[in-house]
Amino acid sequence: MTPPEESHRSLSKPVRLRLTAAAESRVRSGHPWVFGNSVTEVKGDAVSGSLAVMFDRKNDFLAIGLYDALSPIRCRVLSVGKRVLIDRAFWLSRIREAFERRANIASPRTTGLRWIHGENDGMPGLVLDAYGSCGVVKLYTPAWLPHLSDVFDGIKAQFGFERLVLRLSRNLMTEASGRGWKDGTAVWGELPPSPVVFSENGILFEADVVRGQKTGFFLDQRENRAWLETQTRDRTVLNAFSFSGGFSLYAARGGARSVCDLDISSHALRSSGRNFDLNRADRAIDACVRQTVQADAFEWLKENRQQFDVVVVDPPSLAKREMERARAVEAYGRLIRSACERLSPGGLLLAASCSAHVNQEEFFGVVLDTVKRRGDPWLELRRSGHPADHPSSFPEAAYLKCIAVRVG
Ligand code: SAH
Numbered sequence: 313m314t315p316p317e318e319s320h321r322s323l324s325k326p327v328r329l330r331l332t333a334a335a336e337s338r339v340r341s342g343h344p345w346v347f348g349n350s351v352t353e354v355k356g357d358a359v360s361g362s363l364a365v366m367f368d369r370k371n372d373f374l375a376i377g378l379y380d381a382l383s384p385i386r387c388r389v390l391s392v393g394k395r396v397l398i399d400r401a402f403w404l405s406r407i408r409e410a411f412e413r414r415a416n417i418a419s420p421r422t423t424g425l426r427w428i429h430g431e432n433d434g435m436p437g438l439v440l441d442a443y444g445s446c447g448v449v450k451l452y453t454p455a456w457l458p459h460l461s462d463v464f465d466g467i468k469a470q471f472g473f474e475r476l477v478l479r480l481s482r483n484l485m486t487e488a489s490g491r492g493w494k495d496g497t498a499v500w501g502e503l504p505p506s507p508v509v510f511s512e513n514g515i516l517f518e519a520d521v522v523r524g525q526k527t528g529f530f531l532d533q534r535e536n537r538a539w540l541e542t543q544t545r546d547r548t549v550l551n552a553f554s555f556s557g558g559f560s561l562y563a564a565r566g567g568a569r570s571v572c573d574l575d576i577s578s579h580a581l582r583s584s585g586r587n588f589d590l591n592r593a594d595r596a597i598d599a600c601v602r603q604t605v606q607a608d609a610f611e612w613l614k615e616n617r618q619q620f621d622v623v624v625v626d627p628p629s630l631a632k633r634e635m636e637r638a639r640a641v642e643a644y645g646r647l648i649r650s651a652c653e654r655l656s657p658g659g660l661l662l663a664a665s666c667s668a669h670v671n672q673e674e675f676f677g678v679v680l681d682t683v684k685r686r687g688d689p690w691l692e693l694r695r696s697g698h699p700a701d702h703p704s705s706f707p708e709a710a711y712l713k714c715i716a717v718r719v720g
Contacts, residue, residue: 324357324359324361324362324458325356325357325362326362326363326365326376327356327358327362327363327364327365327379328353328354328355328356328364328365328367329351329354329355329364329365329366329367329379330351330352330353330366330367331346331350331351331352331366332350332352333369335347335350335351336366336368336369336374339374339375339389339392340374340375340392340393342392342705342706343389343706344377344388344389344431344705344706345385345387345388345389345431345706345708346385346386346387346389347384347385347386348383348384348386349384351386351387358381359379359381360379360380360381360382360453360454360455360457360487361378361379361454361455361456361457361458361459362378362379363376363377363379363398364377364378364379364387366387373393373394373395374392374393375389375390375391375392375393376389376390376391376395376396376398377389377390377436378390378436378437378453378455378456378459379455380453380454380455382454382483383483385453388431388436388437388453388455390402390434390436391434398459399462400462400465400466403435403459403462403466404465404466404469404470406433406434406435406466407428407435407463407467407469407470409434410428410429410433410434410435410440411427411470411471413433414426414427414700414701417700417701420511421512421513421514422511422512422513423442423443423444423510423511424441424442424443424511424517424519424529424531425441425442425531426439426440426441426531426532426701426702427440427441427442427447427471427701428440429701429702429703430452430709431705431706431709432702432703432704432705432706432709433703435463436453437451437452437453437455437456438450438451438452438463439452439527441527441528441529441531442471442473442510443508443509443510443519443521443527443528443529444508444509444510444511445472445473445474445475446473446475446476446477446501446504446510446521447475447477448476448477448478448479448521448527448528449463449464449467449476449477449478449479449499450480450481450527451478451479451480451481451484452481452483453483454483454484454487454488457484457487457488457491457493458491460493464476464499464500468500473500473501474501475498475500475501475502475503475504476498476499476500476501477496477497477498477499477503477504477521477522478493478494478496478497478498478499479495479496479521479526479527480493480494480495496522496523503522504521504522506518507519507520507521507524507528507583507586508521508528509590510529512531512537512558513537513538513562515561515562515565515587515591515597516587516590517529517556517558517561517587517590518556518586518587518590520583525555529556529558530555530558531701531702532666532699532702532712533558533559533626533664533714534699535696535699536559536662536664536696536714537558537559537561537562538562539694539696539716540559540562540563540622540624540662541562541563541565541566542566543566543622543660543716544564544566544567544622545566545567545568546567546568546569547563547567547568547569547620547621547622547660548568548569548570548571548572548620548621548622548656549568549570549571549620549621549622549623549624550571550574550618550620550622550623550624550654551563551573551574551624552574552609552612552613552623552625552626552627552651553574553575553609553625553626553627553628554573554574554575554580554584554624555575555577555580555583555584555626556583556587557571557573557583557584557587557588559624559626559662560573560584560588560602561587561588561591561597563600563622563624564588564591564594564597564602565591565594565596565597566596567596568600568622569600570600570601570602570603571600571601571602571603572602572603572604572605573602573603573604574605574607574609574612574613575604575606575609576607576608576609577606581604581606584604585602585604588600588602609625609627609647610643610646610647610650613650613651613653613654614646614650614653616654618654619654619655619656619659620655620656620659621655621656621659621660622655622659622660622661622662623651623652623654623655623659623660623661623662624663624664625647625651625661625662625663625664626663626664626666627647627665629666629668629711630643630665630670631667631668631669632669634669636669637667637669637670637674640667640669640670641670641674641675641678644663644665644675644678644679645678645681645682648661648663648678648679648682648683649682649685652682652683652686652719655719655720657688657720658720659718659719659720660693660716660717660718660719661679661683661716661717661718661719662714662716663679663714663715663716663717664714664715665711665712665713665714666711666712667711668709668710668711671707671710672695672697672710672713675713675715676713679715679717680692680715680717683717683719686719688719688720689720690717690719690720691717691718692716693716693718694714694715694716695713695714695716696713696714697710697712697714698710698712
């Protein structure tokens with residue numbers, strides 16, 4: 313795809329913002345988001361992608377960020393306290409810092425990695441994942457559109473990707489297409505003809521980088537999967553919300569007798585099947601009996617009577633908005649209750665949540681309360697948050713939590 317017009321020519325003039333006192337001190341203390349309702353004055357070219365210069369009450373420079381005309385997050389902060397020029401060199405240094413932070417995570421055994429994790433790497437609303445030699449950039453705000461050529465140059469200079477695929481969240485597709493960018497297209501290199509194969513801790517997986525959810529795979533569960541592998545020898549395992557079988561493959565390599573993938577999507581179940589086939593050379597994976605169930609996991613867990621030694625529950629986000637939080641906590645309670653019903657005595661429950669609006673304390677609380685209410689003995693074995701390639705640098709960024717409990 314030919315990159316659209318040169319970014320510096322399409323950049324608008326910076327917009328000048330003033331904020332409420334509360335927002336000003338939040339920004340000063342390092343929070344990367346300024347909400348629309350805390351902007352008290354806007355002057356200049358208030359279009360998405362403009363640089364936004366924020367001034368404090370004394371009229372001194374406060375911070376610089378990316379302006380987003382439509383999102384409730386009106387401005388995403390790039391730098392606080394001192395004036396910096398936001399140009400190609402700035403992006404390149406952000407990209408290099410993100411790279412250096414992860415230099416010792418990548419290895420020939422793990423070629424799937426998040427290299428840039430949005431706000432937490434100083435590049436708010438932009439993600440870069442690698443699947444072997446294929447890079448995937450996903451954008452969550454149109455504010456990046458005028459800066460893309462510079463950012464892509466930086467990525468090219470830092471990473472030796474053979475190809476780079478662009479993914480867009482739904483909210484910016486129209487604006488992007490006006491600038492010549494489309495979801496699921498190659499920025500350079502050929503678009504991969506079929507899912508890309510990469511390695512995670514030595515297990516091969518496919519990632520549908522062009523059409524798949526997020527960038528094609530859930531890289532954030534790598535460490536939880538690796539822990540599960542240590543717990544599955546001779547066990548029967550149910551992987552609820554299995555997607556492409558991430559947890560299942562590790563359970564199988566750990567010596568599980570059988571693994572059952574449960575997902576509502578036939579596409580996800582087929583992908584898991586292909587992932588098992590990719591790893592037939594591994595004796596344990598080849599020997600593991602694989603079953604699949606295509607069903608609504610909430611219903612199936614409640615109605616089915618089958619029992620398993622290990623149950624993994626990793627649903628999609630149950631609270632997309634703050635107002636859905638209480639309902640989500642209730643839903644987690646119901647889900648955990650029926651997951652426990654599917655456990656054989658002394659079985660292992662591994663429960664994860666990716667709902668940013670439900671915090672660690674609430675999630676671990678609802679899991680443990682539900683387990684305790686059964687009246688059986690229980691033992692917490694492990695809790696975890698974010699892996700090192702998905703750092704979380706402010707409260708709203710801490711979406712991932714996972715807990716393992718032996719029940720009964
Ligand atoms: N555990 C997975 C990631 C899960 S993503 C991993 O390690 O990669 C969430 C998955 O839940 C998706 O595959 C989606 O198809 C599935 N899903 C969403 N709603 C569902 C439902 N009601 N019942 C079963 N699966 C569902």
